[in-house]
Amino acid sequence: MxxxxxxxxxxxxxxxxxxxxxxxxxxxxxxxxxxxxxxxxxxxxxxxxxxxxxxxxxxxxxxxxxxxxxxxxxxxxxxxxxxxAPKEIHRQVRLSSLYDDLKQTGQKPTTEVISYEEVSPDEEVSADLRLDKDAKVIKVVRLRLANGEPLAIMTNYLPLEVAPSEKELRSGGLYDAIRRNGDEVFSAQQTISARKARTEEAETLQEPRGAAILTLRRISYNRSGTPIEIGDHVYRASRYKFTISL
Missing domain, CATH: 1.10.10.10 (Winged helix-like DNA-binding domain superfamily/Winged helix DNA-binding domain)
Structure with missing residues (x-):
């Protein structure tokens, strides 16, 4: 070295x-x-x-x-x-994708799609997306990197009719892909909290076992008030912080 x-x-x-x-x-x-x-x-x-x-x-x-x-x-x-130290990424809490926020702040975002599959959602996801009993969703897990360094693990659940393809998600942000497919995120409800990283999360994010991570759960709605996406994301607390204007 x-x-x-x-x-x-x-x-x-x-x-x-x-x-x-x-x-x-x-x-x-x-x-x-x-x-x-x-x-x-x-x-x-x-x-x-x-x-x-x-x-x-x-x-x-x-x-x-x-x-x-x-x-x-x-x-x-x-x-x-x-x-x-590497620059921390400060993110203004707003209705935008992490991919777009990184680009706007001069970072170079890239994405690794860890998994992309059609699944039967659990009761909580099904209720939050207001789905019929037997409806399926696309569950996608991605690793978002900034300038080649892992920053966040993002798990999203999307109704089949609005879910972008795996190829689209490898090359851009989720919200842009949803817009290109004819829908748009108009509002959202989200919760931010913190906890210790699980072993697999720590390894993926290149953090010590038990390191602090930030978590965000977001339910997004289109203009008509229909839920179209759930995001369960975890972020490296050592590299990332949210800023909220009140």
Whole structure:
């Protein structure tokens, strides 16, 4: 494995300023990480080098790096150093697909269809979709990746008449596919919660066993108020957060 490039940031400190020195160090580095100048995976200089170069105490340099850790912009790895973390994905809670949200924020979304099958739904799914007793649904399980990294496992249940094909779901978002097939998601009811990942989920999402994950259950309706989709999704809490405007 190649050694990550070490970034040394040119910072001018004002020792007469009321702004703490650690903050004067952390802020410029934070901005360079956020605008992509210092990329994910890059290594920052260690606290000893930083303290010597900038003429500050080692505890001040350590506190500056810790401030970046607290913001989840960097991680400190034993025997490796301080590494810039992958960008978290912040998703505004709204009626849109994860695929579209990732594209709009400059990410590169891809999809792996884990399974696609016609099944008899359980009582809860059948009731939520208002189906007849013997009706079947399409159950599709997908892994959504952002820039090649696993982000979410998405399980969806769709009535046969609105379900896109497996091929459509491999190349785009669910809601776009539904629109192309003549229907549209107009409103939804959803619940967001959190729990620990099951073993298989943790392996698929490349998280430690028992890691925290976010869950979302959404029932979507078309313009006439007919339920046309149920989504049971799990997201990596280490890479993903929802934002809600009230």
């Amino acid at each position: 190649a050694t990550p490039k070490t970034y040394v940031t040119n910072i001018e400190l004002d020792h007469n300023s009321p702004v703490p020195l650690y903050h004067q160090i952390a802020e410029p580095i934070k901005e360079l990480i956020l605008d992509g100048t210092i990329p994910a995976g890059a290594k920052l200089e260690d606290e000893l080098s930083m303290a010597s170069r900038l003429g500050v105490s080692r505890p001040t340099a350590r506190r500056a790096l810790q401030a970046l850790v607290d913001l989840r912009l960097v991680v400190r790895k034993r025997a490796v150093g301080t590494i810039v």
